[in-house]
Amino acid sequence: MKETKAVLWGLGAMGSGIYKLITERAGIKITGAIGRNPQKFGQDLGESAGMKPCGVKISGDAAAVLAAAEADIVLHATGSFFKEVHPELLQAVRAGCNVITIAEEMAEPWSADYALAADLDKAAKEKGVTVIGTGINPGFVLDALIIALTGVCFNIKKIEAERVNDLSPFGHTVMSTQGVGTTPDQFARGVEEGKIVGHIGFTQSISLIARALGWELDRIVEEKDPIISSTSRQTPVVKVEPGMVAGCYHRAYGYRNGEIAISLKHPQQIRPEAEGVETGDYIRIEGTPMVNLSIKPEIPGGIGTIAMAVNMIPLVLAGSPGLKTLVDLPAPASWSKLR
Amino acid sequence: MKETKAVLWGLGAMGSGIYKLITERAGIKITGAIGRNPQKFGQDLGESAGMKPCGVKISGDAAAVLAAAEADIVLHATGSFFKEVHPELLQAVRAGCNVITIAEEMAEPWSADYALAADLDKAAKEKGVTVIGTGINPGFVLDALIIALTGVCFNIKKIEAERVNDLSPFGHTVMSTQGVGTTPDQFARGVEEGKIVGHIGFTQSISLIARALGWELDRIVEEKDPIISSTSRQTPVVKVEPGMVAGCYHRAYGYRNGEIAISLKHPQQIRPEAEGVETGDYIRIEGTPMVNLSIKPEIPGGIGTIAMAVNMIPLVLAGSPGLKTLVDLPAPASWSKLR
Numbered sequence: 007m008k009e010t011k012a013v014l015w016g017l018g019a020m021g022s023g024i025y026k027l028i029t030e031r032a033g034i035k036i037t038g039a040i041g042r043n044p045q046k047f048g049q050d051l052g053e054s055a056g057m058k059p060c061g062v063k064i065s066g067d068a069a070a071v072l073a074a075a076e077a078d079i080v081l082h083a084t085g086s087f088f089k090e091v092h093p094e095l096l097q098a099v100r101a102g103c104n105v106i107t108i109a110e111e112m113a114e115p116w117s118a119d120y121a122l123a124a125d126l127d128k129a130a131k132e133k134g135v136t137v138i139g140t141g142i143n144p145g146f147v148l149d150a151l152i153i154a155l156t157g158v159c160f161n162i163k164k165i166e167a168e169r170v171n172d173l174s175p176f177g178h179t180v181m182s183t184q185g186v187g188t189t190p191d192q193f194a195r196g197v198e199e200g201k202i203v204g205h206i207g208f209t210q211s212i213s214l215i216a217r218a219l220g221w222e223l224d225r226i227v228e229e230k231d232p233i234i235s236s237t238s239r240q241t242p243v244v245k246v247e248p249g250m251v252a253g254c255y256h257r258a259y260g261y262r263n264g265e266i267a268i269s270l271k272h273p274q275q276i277r278p279e280a281e282g283v284e285t286g287d288y289i290r291i292e293g294t295p296m297v298n299l300s301i302k303p304e305i306p307g308g309i310g311t312i313a314m315a316v317n318m319i320p321l322v323l324a325g326s327p328g329l330k331t332l333v334d335l336p337a338p339a340s341w342s343k344l345r
Numbered sequence: 346m347k348e349t350k351a352v353l354w355g356l357g358a359m360g361s362g363i364y365k366l367i368t369e370r371a372g373i374k375i376t377g378a379i380g381r382n383p384q385k386f387g388q389d390l391g392e393s394a395g396m397k398p399c400g401v402k403i404s405g406d407a408a409a410v411l412a413a414a415e416a417d418i419v420l421h422a423t424g425s426f427f428k429e430v431h432p433e434l435l436q437a438v439r440a441g442c443n444v445i446t447i448a449e450e451m452a453e454p455w456s457a458d459y460a461l462a463a464d465l466d467k468a469a470k471e472k473g474v475t476v477i478g479t480g481i482n483p484g485f486v487l488d489a490l491i492i493a494l495t496g497v498c499f500n501i502k503k504i505e506a507e508r509v510n511d512l513s514p515f516g517h518t519v520m521s522t523q524g525v526g527t528t529p530d531q532f533a534r535g536v537e538e539g540k541i542v543g544h545i546g547f548t549q550s551i552s553l554i555a556r557a558l559g560w561e562l563d564r565i566v567e568e569k570d571p572i573i574s575s576t577s578r579q580t581p582v583v584k585v586e587p588g589m590v591a592g593c594y595h596r597a598y599g600y601r602n603g604e605i606a607i608s609l610k611h612p613q614q615i616r617p618e619a620e621g622v623e624t625g626d627y628i629r630i631e632g633t634p635m636v637n638l639s640i641k642p643e644i645p646g647g648i649g650t651i652a653m654a655v656n657m658i659p660l661v662l663a664g665s666p667g668l669k670t671l672v673d674l675p676a677p678a679s680w681s682k683l684r
Binding site: 162300306316318333338343 | 366481490495498500632651655672
């Protein structure tokens with residue numbers, strides 16, 4: 007079988023990680039790289055990722071790369087929001103490429119923007135390609151894994167899940183979007199002004215679960231509160247004194263018949279161990295039978311998302327055309343050779 | 346959309362459970378029931394399941410039921426082994442029905458009997474129907490769930506899983522096939538004579554995992570040891586004194602490049618709490634990242650299998666023709682209305 011050709015679009019930490027993982031897999035070759043950072047233009051993709059040269063130069067000219075790369079698939083990692091990435095995804099589709107994106111809202115794009123999703127779905131069907139969003143959260147822990155567990159149940163009354171993680175490894179951007187290091191007043195103002203966003207993807211996860219179960223929800227409500235530290239906590243980029251904010255406790259609830267039917271909680275903070283908080287992913291399904299699952303520690307978001315994006319490739323290549331979500335395809339497995 | 350019509354084939358504890366669950370779901374109707382027990386022939390299916398009459402009579406004449414029922418799908422629960430159920434599955438397929446079976450070996454029929462599987466696959470494709478085996482174990486805990494978790498990983502070195510359950514609710518048949526209540530000598534003889542079989546499906550689970558990961562295995566090895574009780578344990582059907590056998594500790598190992606790459610353990614015993622054993626399902630993937638999952642207590646095999654069989658229905662109705670396994674289709678979700 008001929009080698010599969012892929013273009014990387016977006017070369018930050020996630021895109022570089024995807025590149026490295028693909029170099030370990032057989033049957034797939036990177037034939038183009040589209041970056042956003044002009045400082046990287048002209049650099050060799052391999053060298054830019056801290057590896058040996060691979061002969062592919064990073065370019066800012068998406069049209070030229072897509073025209074030359076003869077790619078079967080685009081691996082896309084430039085942004086979080088559907089509106090923001092839609093033109094790029096559409097351009098990749100129009101170039102005849104299947105697309106895997108890690109944009110959070112693409113885990114369930116219909117709930118983010120129905121018209122844009124319908125537009126992208128139509129374009130994908132016209133070109134005979136598959137487009138899908140994936141990741142760890144959204145994309146796995148708080149949605150696809152929950153949905154798979156519902157398969158062993160009936161009479162489900164309520165689903166509760168919590169993802170408790172550690173922000174300590176992250177840089178300035180994450181600290182500011184989660185409000186780490188602010189005072190409680192600054193946190194409240196940051197949330198109001200939309201600068202402290204917490205987790206992106208709750209609407210996607212809840213919509214995916216509800217759709218899989220055939221549940222009509224009344225509404226989805228999100229709440230964000232500061233995690234106020236009672237100890238001193240520090241990372242290389244931020245210091246939090248007692249009384250200051252160590253992270254964001256973000257929750258989302260899906261209401262059905264006036265009651266909470268889906269409850270997702272995601273406290274994110276630095277140094278959770280400072281106050282005895284154990285990280286982990288927890289799922290509890292109130293049904294017949296009850297399901298009570300723990301994954302300790304939590305599945306790490308960064309390398310997990312890189313793995314999901316690469317592991318999806320054979321399923322997307324074989325998938326039927328259109329804009330898909332994770333519930334439309336078999337679960338990806340960790341393959342080593344494309345066949 | 347027209348109502349989906351289903352035939353039940355096999356009306357033991359599992360078949361009756363499937364019937365009850367289907368009566369709670371919308372969009373599907375039972376139009377035929379094939380039994381094996383002559384004492385039930387002519388009885389109303391509903392009454393036989395301890396519910397109100399449903400107008401469907403239980404029959405032993407499979408050909409007549411299949412001819413009259415105009416069924417879209419057969420829900421099959423008569424036996425464990427592929428050789429034993431193959432004629433029934435083939436008959437259902439030739440009648441133009443999709444099939445969901447809970448026969449353990451059908452979770453991965455190719456490893457049970459390649460020629461029979463190829464034959465059934467061909468018949469299903471000719472008739473344009475989908476055939477699949479499902480269940481909790483094999484079918485979920487020690488295979489499909491593990492495979493889904495590998496999707497968040499790369500560089501997997503080893504997979505270890507253990508399912509620790511409680512046989513106390515089961516009857517005489519399970520006690521004797523697991524060797525509960527025997528002496529250690531009787532247990533050894535029972536294993537040798539093939540009367541104490543332990544768990545059915547290890548080959549299926551290991552083959553499914555290896556296929557999903559693209560691993561070539563050297564061999565699959567199974568081991569069975571008695572769980573010798575140091576306390577007195579009792580259920581309504583069996584009594585175990587200290588020194589006697591409380592259950593079967595059955596393991597299976599998939600070797601790759603001379604080393605154990607997949608290790609599945611399944612100790613089954615009565616009253617595990619008598620010696621401080623906590624029941625649960627445990628999965629550990631040695632890869633990047635490591636995944637360490639617990640489900641406590643374990644997902645119950647009986648009602649879980651009933652749920653899986655019914656929850657698979659929409660996926661099988663929509664599936665492409667042929668003999669499939671769980672890794673070929675999206676994970677089933679707990680639906681309430683067929684659309």
